[in-house]
Each structure stands twice: as structure tokens, then as C-alpha cells.
Amino acid sequence: GLGNTAIVKAFNLKIRDQLHAEIARMFYSAGLPFHLARNPYYVSSYTFSANQSISGYIPPGYNLLRTTLLQNERENIEILLHSIKLSWHEKGLSIVSDGWTDAQRRPLINFMGVVEGAPMFLRAVNCEGEYKDKWFICDLISKSILEVGPYNVVQVVIDNAPVCKAAGFLIETQYPHIFWTPCVVHTLNLALKNICADKHTEANEVVSEECNWISTIHGDVMFIKNFIMNHSIRLAMFNEFIHLKMLSIAETRFASVIVMLKRFKLVKHGLQEMVISEKWSCYREDDPEKAQFVKETVLNDLWWDKIEHLISFTNPIYEMLRLCDMDMPMLHLVYDMWDSMKKILKRQYIGMKGSEMMSSLVFILWWNKSNTPLHCLAHSLNPRYYSLSCLNEASNRQPLHQDNEISKERKNCLKRIFPNNEEFRAVQVEYAKFSGCGIFTDSDSMIDRGKIDPKHWWLLYGSSTTLLQKLALKLLGQPFSSSCAERNWSTYSFVHSIKRNNM
Known part of the structure; x- marks a missing residue:
């Protein structure tokens, strides 16, 4: 008894339990998400106060948090960002x-x-x-x-x-x-929207009548989804047969049609089991015509074959969209990604007629709209594309300085970046040395072109071509999408919302 009492007093177990209860009560009463407990500042604030002797301390109130402390934290953030701003001149x-x-x-x-x-x-x-x-x-x-x-x-x-x-x-x-x-992400999404468009407009006039079946499939999927989701009993039956949830995808989400079709493919067998069950037969009387349409459609193998077909021939575009929807510096990779995708689509649908070939044409149309001189310049400054390993990947692959389109766009870019004639001539000579391996003939330089990160390569071997090195290091650090600006709205809606302001 005495030992336990001594231990309890030594570690303040009762006081700790009371503090835990107060913190938990704060979470429950204010509806705070539990993952707030994983925030490092949540932990550090209590750790700091426990290690200090602050008698009678009262935490900051409503007005202090929204005025003085907020302004102080903004100034702190500006200090932290100062080093990044200083790097803009170089990077x-x-x-x-x-x-x-x-x-x-x-x-x-x-x-x-x-x-x-x-x-x-x-x-x-x-x-x-x-x-x-x-x-x-x-x-x-x-x-x-x-x-x-x-x-x-x-x-x-x-x-x-x-x-x-x-x-x-x-x-x-x-x-x-x-x-x-x-x-690039927006462009890819528009290409998919044109392929899956529910009506023909000026924007998607390239899509022929042969693609109408795609909008029909999408319409059927949305009808079935709404028929199930908009009634509590049907939704309960769906949840009984299928563990995955039916997605509610906003039209603003990238590739929303394809995402919905992929989810339907995953729940196919559960849907079929549901519509042939006794519960479905007993309950469909509230809307027999719609229920019968859902049953016939879900059990139609040809309908599912079309969904599989649609997912299959749009998958290359969908996968590229997923790859591009990030903040990583990939400006120097986008031209090759577009070019490779264009070749895949042409090869995949060569000799075909109908919607597959039309989808290929739509994608190529958007590629032509998205391709810019800066993509070509960044692409031509990636040392990997001059390495033997890369050139040997395909029999018809040639060094970028021999590609007429890339050379033309690269020259246009360099003229705009270096308007001074002497600098332009100097950077052209430096590019000739880089692409023709003039002063980059040592074995390490040649081998590392295809082995290490392009930026690291320029830092290691580009000192003799100062203008081109500086330009390459800038371009290799740039993005090719505005995805971060779109994701920022999610953060903004969390910071500034009616619920949060009323807490």
C-alpha cells in the first residue's frame, strides 16, 4: 500500500489522468479531429509547458489567437521563407x-x-x-x-x-x-472529357458519332448509381452485398468518368448478386420499370464488355494523368511522356476504325495544343536523352540535336531567353559542345548521362558551359502542371470555413 502510494505521488499519476481527461474533453466538446493529436505542435506545446515553471499560466484566448499571435506567426513564416526567396535568382x-x-x-x-x-x-x-x-x-x-x-x-x-x-x-x-x-494535367483531363463527352459541341467536334456509345455507358452507370444511392433500402442492400462504397465523384475531379467506371468494375459481381437476390425481387415493386432496367443492365455481359473496353483504351491517358498530377519538377520529362503516349496510341489503334482511333486523334490533337517551345528546350537539356543506353532503346531513336522540330523550338526559346546576340551565339556554341560531346568526352561524363539525376549531372560536369549550365539547372527545377494551386483550395477551405470560424 505505501509503495503504491509513493509511486503514485512520485509520478503524479492522478494529476496526469486528470490532465488527459481535460484534453480529451476539449477534443470531444469542440468536435476536433483525432488526428490533431499527431500534430507535432500539439505535442511540443504540452511538452514545453511541462518543462517550464509557469505558475498561473492561462492559454491564449479567442482574440489573442486571431490577432496578435496570428500576425506573429505570419512574420515567422516570412522569415522561414526568406531563404527560399533568395534562391529564386539562381534557381x-x-x-x-x-x-x-x-x-x-x-x-x-x-x-x-x-x-x-x-x-x-x-x-x-x-x-x-x-x-x-x-x-x-x-x-x-x-x-x-x-x-x-x-x-x-x-x-x-x-x-x-x-x-x-x-x-x-x-x-x-x-x-x-x-x-x-x-x-499538362488539365490538358489530359480535357482530352478524356472530349472522348467521354455526352454531347457534341464545338470543343469536341473531332469526336465522331461512333463515340456515342461511350456517353451512353456513362449515362447508364450514373443512372444505376443514383437509383441505388438515392433510396435508403436499396443502399442498405448494396452495402449488404458489397463492402466497397459507391463513389460520389464531382465532375471537377480529373478523369471523373474513368474513376467511376473503374469503381463499377470492382463492384460488378456484388451488383449482380444483389439484383438476382430475393430481397431485390421483393423490393423492386416501388419502381418496377427502373428496377428492371438496372437488373437487365447489370446482368448484360455485353454492357460490361463495353466498360472493360472503355477503361482499356483510355488507360494510357489515365495513367499519364495520374503520373503528372504531382508537384515534382518534371518539365524536362513532359515532352518525352507526350511523345511516348502519342506513339503508343498510334501503335495500339493502327488500322482500326471507330472510337479507339478517334480517341487517339483526340489525344494527339490535345498534344499539339499543349506542346510548347519550353517543353522542347527542357527536354533537349536532359543529358539522359544523349546517353547510349537511351539511344539504343529503339532503332529509330536519334540524338535530340538531329530532331528538326526540337531543334527549331529550342532555338526559338534560346533567342527569347538570350536576346543579346553575343550571348545567344555563345549559348548555341555551348549547346553544340554538350550535344556533340565536344568537351564532355570523358568516360565518367558519358556514363553518368544515363545513370544519375540530370540536375546532379549538370552540377558535376557543366562548369565549362556556364550559360547552358545555369539555364539547365533552372529548367530542371520547374513543374509542368498547376496541381499544387488546385490542391491549395482544399487547404484554404479547411482554414477558412463556417464550421471552423464558429468553433
């Missing part, structure tokens, strides 16, 4: 932007600076009451460019809607060394 950065409508239906446009996979929030603009034409968007982009310094900016990445494209061209006119680059 360059990309301005990426995306639009969003918040819970109050306010149209917002945010701007972020990205380099080496590290996005930094710059600003969010409330465009309520504004006519968002090319001049207005161009003005917003220009303000962000001036904020970070025009000569630090390599490219502006936004979607390729007509108004954004026009604004991008205006930016290129104002700042010839800055390139407008369409978001």
Missing part, C-alpha cells in the same frame, strides 16, 4: 494559378510560386464583380510576376482555356523571356 521559379469558387460563391484566383517541387502561396484574389477577360487575368499575373521579380520567373502555368491562353500570350509579349505553359 528561377514558375508562377502557377488556378480559380475556385468558395462556399459563399465568391470567384477566387490564387497564385503560387513553385521551384524544385516546393510551392509557396503568393496571393488569392477575390474577382467578385469583375469581368474575367484576358486583360484582367493578364494584369493579375503581371502583379504576381512583379512581386517575385520578372527575371526570376521562368514560366507561367495555367490551364489552356481560351481566355487563359490569350492572357498567356499577352504575358509573353510583355516579358519575352517568360513562357506561358498550359497545365
Whole structure:
């Protein structure tokens, strides 16, 4: 008894239990998510207070948190970001932007600076009451460019809607060394939308009547999903036969049609078991015609074959979209990814007629819209594509300096980046040395072209071509999509929401 009492007193077990109860009660009463307990600042705040002698300490209140402490933390963040801002002159950065409508239906446009996979929030603009034409968007982009310094900016990445494209061209006119680059992920998503479009418009006129079956399949899938999800009894039957949930996918999500079809494929057998069960037969009387249509469709093998077929021939585009939807610096890889995908589609559907070939044409059309001179320049500065291992991968593969299209676009880029004739001539000579292996003939340099990271290669071996090395290191750190700007809206909606403000 005495020993236990001594241990309890020594470790303050009762006080610890009381503190645990108070913390838990805070979580339960305020509806705080449990994963807040994994936040390192949650742990460090209590650890710090336990290790200090702060008699009578009272935690900060409502007003202090939303005013003084918030301003102090912003200043702290600015200090932490200062070193990143200093690196922009050497590493360059990309301005990426995306639009969003918040819970109050306010149209917002945010701007972020990205380099080496590290996005930094710059600003969010409330465009309520504004006519968002090319001049207005161009003005917003220009303000962000001036904020970070025009000569630090390599490219502006936004979607390729007509108004954004026009604004991008205006930016290129104002700042010839800055390139407008369409978001690759947005472009891929538009290609999939054109293939799966439910009606023919000017935007998808390339899709022939032979693709109508795709929109029919999508319509059937959405009908079945809504028929099950919109009634509690049918949903209960679905949950009894199938452990996976029926997805509710917003149309704004990339490849939403394909994602839904993939989920239907996974629940195929459960759906079939459900519609042939006694429970389904007994309950379908509330809407017999619709229930019969669902049953006949789900049991139709030809219908499932079409779904499998649709998933199969759009899978290359879908997989590339997933690969591209990240913040990693991959500008130097995108040209090869597009080119490889174009060849796969042509090879896969060669000699075919109908929807598969039409899908290939749609993809190639969007590739032509998305391909930019900057993609070609970044591609041509990747040492891997000059290595013997890469050149031997295909019999018809040739060094990039022998490719007419790439050489033409590369020259156009270099002229814009180096408007001074002497510098342009010097960087052209440096590229000739790099591509022709002039001064890069030592064995380590040649072997490492296909072995190590391109940026590391330029740091190790590019010192003799200073202009080209500096340019390559900038381009190898740039993104090719605006995905980080879109993901930022999820963070924004968490930080600024009605529920959070009422806590």
C-alpha cells in the first residue's frame, strides 16, 4: 500500500489522468479531429509547458489567437521563407494559378510560386464583380510576376482555356523571356472529357458519332448509381452485398468518368448478386420499370464488355494523368511522356476504325495544343536523352540535336531567353559542345548521362558551359502542371470555413 502510494505521488499519476481527461474533453466538446493529436505542435506545446515553471499560466484566448499571435506567426513564416526567396535568382521559379469558387460563391484566383517541387502561396484574389477577360487575368499575373521579380520567373502555368491562353500570350509579349505553359494535367483531363463527352459541341467536334456509345455507358452507370444511392433500402442492400462504397465523384475531379467506371468494375459481381437476390425481387415493386432496367443492365455481359473496353483504351491517358498530377519538377520529362503516349496510341489503334482511333486523334490533337517551345528546350537539356543506353532503346531513336522540330523550338526559346546576340551565339556554341560531346568526352561524363539525376549531372560536369549550365539547372527545377494551386483550395477551405470560424 505505501509503495503504491509513493509511486503514485512520485509520478503524479492522478494529476496526469486528470490532465488527459481535460484534453480529451476539449477534443470531444469542440468536435476536433483525432488526428490533431499527431500534430507535432500539439505535442511540443504540452511538452514545453511541462518543462517550464509557469505558475498561473492561462492559454491564449479567442482574440489573442486571431490577432496578435496570428500576425506573429505570419512574420515567422516570412522569415522561414526568406531563404527560399533568395534562391529564386539562381534557381528561377514558375508562377502557377488556378480559380475556385468558395462556399459563399465568391470567384477566387490564387497564385503560387513553385521551384524544385516546393510551392509557396503568393496571393488569392477575390474577382467578385469583375469581368474575367484576358486583360484582367493578364494584369493579375503581371502583379504576381512583379512581386517575385520578372527575371526570376521562368514560366507561367495555367490551364489552356481560351481566355487563359490569350492572357498567356499577352504575358509573353510583355516579358519575352517568360513562357506561358498550359497545365499538362488539365490538358489530359480535357482530352478524356472530349472522348467521354455526352454531347457534341464545338470543343469536341473531332469526336465522331461512333463515340456515342461511350456517353451512353456513362449515362447508364450514373443512372444505376443514383437509383441505388438515392433510396435508403436499396443502399442498405448494396452495402449488404458489397463492402466497397459507391463513389460520389464531382465532375471537377480529373478523369471523373474513368474513376467511376473503374469503381463499377470492382463492384460488378456484388451488383449482380444483389439484383438476382430475393430481397431485390421483393423490393423492386416501388419502381418496377427502373428496377428492371438496372437488373437487365447489370446482368448484360455485353454492357460490361463495353466498360472493360472503355477503361482499356483510355488507360494510357489515365495513367499519364495520374503520373503528372504531382508537384515534382518534371518539365524536362513532359515532352518525352507526350511523345511516348502519342506513339503508343498510334501503335495500339493502327488500322482500326471507330472510337479507339478517334480517341487517339483526340489525344494527339490535345498534344499539339499543349506542346510548347519550353517543353522542347527542357527536354533537349536532359543529358539522359544523349546517353547510349537511351539511344539504343529503339532503332529509330536519334540524338535530340538531329530532331528538326526540337531543334527549331529550342532555338526559338534560346533567342527569347538570350536576346543579346553575343550571348545567344555563345549559348548555341555551348549547346553544340554538350550535344556533340565536344568537351564532355570523358568516360565518367558519358556514363553518368544515363545513370544519375540530370540536375546532379549538370552540377558535376557543366562548369565549362556556364550559360547552358545555369539555364539547365533552372529548367530542371520547374513543374509542368498547376496541381499544387488546385490542391491549395482544399487547404484554404479547411482554414477558412463556417464550421471552423464558429468553433
